[in-house]
Amino acid sequence: MKKNILVTGGAGFIGSHLVDRLVKKGHNVKVLDNLEPQVHGRKRRLPDYANKKATYIIGDVRKRRDVTTCLEGVEYVLHLAAAVGIGQSMYEIERFTDVNCRGTGLLMEEIIKRKDSIKKIIVASSNTIYGEGRYRCKNCGIVHPDFRGEKQLMKHDWKMRCPECGRRVNAMPTPEDKPLKPTTVYAITKKTQEDLVLAIGRAYSIPCVALRCFNVYGPRQSLNNPYTGVTAIFQSNIKNGNPPIIYEDGLQSRDFIEVSDVVDAYLLAMKEKGMDYQVYNVGSGHATTISEIAHVLAKLYGKDIKPHLPAKFRKGDIRHCTANISKIKKCGYKPRTKFEYGMRKLVEWGKKQDAVDLTKKALEELKNAGLIEK
DSSP, rough: OOOOOEETTTSSSSHHHHHHHHHHHHHHHEEEEOOOHHHHTTTTTOOSSOTTSSEEEEOOTTTHHHHHHHHTTSSSSOOOOOOOOTGGGTTTTHHHHHHIIIIHHHHHHHHHTTTTOOEEEEEEEEGGGGOEEEEEEEEEEEOOOOOHHHHHHHTTTTOOOOOOTTOOOOEEOTTTTSOOOOSSHHHHHHHHHHHHHHHHHHHOOEEEEEEEEEEEEEEOOOOOTSSSOOHHHHHHHHHOOOOOBBBBTOOOEEOOEEHHHHHHHHHHHHHHHHGGEEEEEESOOOOOEHHHHHHHHHHHHOOOOOBBOOSSSSSTTEEEEEEHHHHTTTTOOOOOOHHHHHHHHHOOOOSSSOOOHHHHHHHHHHHTTTTTTO
């Protein structure tokens, strides 16, 4: 059955793939996107991949007129619009809170006015809201450590320790009920987005779902944005003959999920009523080290470039976080893309793209803000 759908942030990386799939299924799709220059360039033009069968409103989720225009006749709202950049959020605090929190608040105010016609809201949350993942201590069992203190990191002791006995602990997949301990402004704002949508949805009986996406990779993630995901940043480095910079010892791990699998999760959440008013991890369920990402990308690009490990740390970085996806799998979700295939697909696309390596600029900003070890 044809649906009328609004995708905020629908010209971006994940949003554009979602728009493509929705259009392919025959739905009427509107997109609200401000074409952020950091992602789309100073001229703020629609990207070449923008789906011609969707309707694009170039506007801002913080402007009521833009939001009201977009919501006219809409039944489903997929809210992906956000300022993105973990390190950058730590010194552009006002912008991140304004876009992510105030923008979501305004959107929800307008949705309340249309609560009888809105059938579901799905908000893009993030694994960053967990802070550190779940760990197991041989003495104390399952534990949830806070962030590592600067005193420990200054000794270049990167390991996680039990908050009860101080013993080293082993990482485990992180489930949705793990206590939330966000360590960056970006993570705090994503938690706020999730809280706003779920609280308003529950209060006004508007079905809603929060999808906590882990590290999403794939085609269309800007190679010119030094604040984006690590796979895009490393590609930009490698294409320009520069070594990827990895902090700590490179053995910190994340859960990498290919963008088409994330789109599957959105379509499932739209369809399944049993998912309403709940949160779900969207990941692969597998841990991959940051060093492995750098080595795999260099190999696929056919370049003999080894990562640079300065043995320094960035404030706010976590050690390990991998998704426990058992909850969403019970709803019928199963990631289909194998890591090796997904990375090959990513590089095939990346080889055809221009890439300006702005990593040094981003690092200087972090250093000037005092967020990188001197």
